[in-house]
Amino acid sequence: MSFESSTVARTPETDRSLFVEPNEVFEDAHDLLGRKWHLRIVYYLLTDGPMGFSALKDAVDGVSSKMLSESLSSLESQGLLVRDIVNEQPVRVEYSLTERGSALGPTVESLVRWETDYGLERGAE
Numbered sequence: 456m457s458f459e460s461s462t463v464a465r466t467p468e469t470d471r472s473l474f475v476e477p478n479e480v481f482e483d484a485h486d487l488l489g490r491k492w493h494l495r496i497v498y499y500l501l502t503d504g505p506m507g508f509s510a511l512k513d514a515v516d517g518v519s520s521k522m523l524s525e526s527l528s529s530l531e532s533q534g535l536l537v538r539d540i541v542n543e544q545p546v547r548v549e550y551s552l553t554e555r556g557s558a559l560g561p562t563v564e565s566l567v568r569w570e571t572d573y574g575l576e577r578g579a580e
Contacts, residue, residue, distance in 0.1 A: 487533055492518050492526040494563070497552065500536065501560050505551035530556070 488494045492515060499514045500506060506514070512523050527550060530536045535556035541547045552559075 487535065488559075490526065490529070492522055493530060494566075496523075496526055496530060497535065497556060497559055498563055498567075500550065500552045500556070501563055505539075505549045507547055507549050511550065535559070 488497070495515045495518075496511060499511060503510075503514065508523070508527075511527075512518060512520060515523065518526070527536065527538070531538055534553055536550050536552050539549045539551065541549050
């Protein structure tokens with residue numbers, strides 16, 4: 456798995472997180488992705504590209520229509536995805552990531568790699 460990304464050297468001019476308190480960074484990240492379904496939705500839009508509501512519901516195992524709708528609205532209001540109406544018969548809605556949402560690619564890829572290498576074993580307590 457590899458998401459498109461550009462490599463930019465971290466400098467005070469290019470990385471504003473160097474001037475932000477870690478608690479603020481983690482709080483903001485949790486607000487964006489700490490909700491149960493958000494990261495999964497972003498993952499599928501990163502890996503599969505634009506998707507309709509039904510395709511997302513099928514991909515995100517276990518999400519109800521109500522929770523998916525609320526999560527999509529929340530991600531849209533946070534500027535991570537856009538909702539496009541496709542003029543076909545019948546008219547359908549398609550969701551895709553914004554530039555801001557796509558920029559999460561390296562972060563999501565790192566999380567998937569970490570979980571694969573070091574994550575908790577399923578079923579172990």
